[in-house]
Amino acid sequence: RKIVFVTGNKGKFREVKDILADRGYEVIQNTDGYPELQEDELEPIAAYGAKLSAERLGMPVMVDDSGLFIEVLNGFPGPYSAFVEKNLGNQRILKIMEDETDRKAVFRSVIGYCEPGSEPLTFTGNVEGKIAFEELGTGGFGYDPIFDYNGKTFGELGDDFKNTVSHRRRALDKFLEWLE
């Protein structure tokens, strides 16, 4: 069983490939990309990306739109997570958070899935944590070194553990439940 995953993000691809391999799926990366709607929520971005990609490629596809939502910053960077990671980076987030005592944050992943000629579906997963005070660990990718899950960052915990509790894992579990 094969699934085409449209993404340019190597970290996402590696995680999805590992999680779905355990369930008997082969994941194939497609790097064509898709225009991202400017929205406050991830669901419409994932739905639109999946629909557009499925029609373009003429085959069923999945996408993953994800982000880090920091509570005290009203959900920032949220849907702007890719832009912020690229242009500001973890150190600038830590700087903004320097004097904040409320460090609650949520990672969210929305899997969009679409078959040509059909409407897109979305599956959302969340994991709660806190913004660390410094970058820790070399595992994972992106915001993982500053995302503290029960006292250790995803960067420290590494992919194998992350894949058992992550936002992406939870979204994929819902997707597979529907698929099967």
Ligand code: ITT
């Ligand atoms: P696509 O090609 O799949 O769109 P992208 O990197 O542009 O890749 P998004 O638009 O979904 O992805 O942006 C999400 C941002 O949040 C991006 O900077 C990711 O690196 C980061 N991110 C997403 N999931 C993450 C995770 O599990 N751990 C750390 N950072 C994550």
Ligand code: NA
């Ligand atoms: Na993107």
